[in-house]
Amino acid sequence: MSSSPAHSRTASAVAAVERAMAELRRGGIVVLRDADGAGGLVIAAESCGPRALQRLQGLAQNAPVLVTTRRRAEAIGMEIPPHIAGGMGETNKPITIDLPEGVPVDVILRPHESDRTGRHVALRHLSRPVASHAPGLAQSAxxxxxxxxxxxxxxxxxLTRDTGNKRRDWAREQDLVYVDAADVAGYEETASRTLQQVAQAHVPLEGAENARILAWRPSDGGKEHLAxxxxxxxxxxxVLIRLHSECFTGDLLGSLRCxxxxxxxxxxxxxxxHGSGVLLYLAQEGRGIGLVNKLRAYELQDxxxxxxxxxxxxxFDADERIYAPAATMLSRMGIQRVRLMTNNPExxxxLERYGIEVxxxxxxxFPSNGHNENYLRTKAERAGHLL
Known part of the structure; x- marks a missing residue:
């Protein structure tokens, strides 16, 4: 049975973002275009090698810039003028910084490196933030x-504005991965809507011998969520349920930091x-920032x-998690009303935003174990968790 055009478009959009994510992780260049025709070549700063940067410089129509979030720029001591998007009083919007020739891209990534005066090394090389030529494109990047x-x-x-929507063809000619900004913005919820159960098995658990594990996978073949x-x-x-975001260090290794x-x-x-219920094990480590970045955050906590x-x-924002996958799994299991085990009002x-009645x-x-007292206090005092 053939897929509908709408389903095919959704699957294509999710796959395009997945390819772009993989390309960034391997240090490659991604062509990004927004609905207004603004375009740009994107490389992740932490994986940007000299050859990729040289190619980007050769293909771009203007000098490349660094784009990061306001909080990251402030963390290294940059003063952000109020008129710049993401300045004082605004949310964590991206800001743009000129990248002088010869300056290593990773200066923006060194959280602890300071010169003899205590000034962050990046500030010796980087100018003050400037207004972005395309704020929406920077946000998508x-x-x-x-x-x-x-x-x-x-x-x-x-890149020059693409009014004729030819950028995809140009990217193909240059052997570059192409993605639309709108698909990036909608990726999380689109992927959530495409979740399908792909496996299930009876797995006796300590404390719950009558348990089954159901695996759910998005259409892009990304990380599975479990029920x-x-x-x-x-x-x-x-139904009694618990939403649990994966935690490699705590769940598997028994870390006492959380x-x-x-x-x-x-x-x-x-x-x-209780007799029955569901625990949804969601693939969003470290409040959605991933394991590697969680370890980086641990270093800062130290x-x-x-x-x-x-x-x-x-x-990052304080919490990057989304719960659309949880709502999708519950709905497809026929569960619309729940008793939710949580201390997190968010x-x-x-769940209620996505149509699940709590x-x-x-x-x-649970009480502190002697190592996570500050962590629990922060969740209560700053994240609004209930005791």
């Missing part, structure tokens, strides 16, 4: 880097005690930053 689980900093080589189903679900009543491992195991045991400030020092709001909140918190 940063979002693409985030989706690739890379630091939100890119080299952007401006751990305990007992027999009665969808005529609110409370993730104990939350995971206790939630499964509590669901089993220097005195709390968990939120550390993420923001790297240039999870309640997000009939009740079930408290789910």
């Amino acid at each position: 940063i979002e693409l880097a985030k989706l690739a689980r890379l630091l939100p900093a890119v080299v952007l080589g401006p 751990i189903v305990v007992g027999e679900i009665d969808t005529t009543e609110p 409370d993730c491992g104990v939350q995971l195991r206790s939630a499964i045991a509590e669901i089993a005690k 220097d005195g930053f709390d968990t939120i400030d550390a993420n923001e020092q790297l240039g 999870k309640i709001a997000q 009939a009740a909140r079930v408290q789910h918190s």
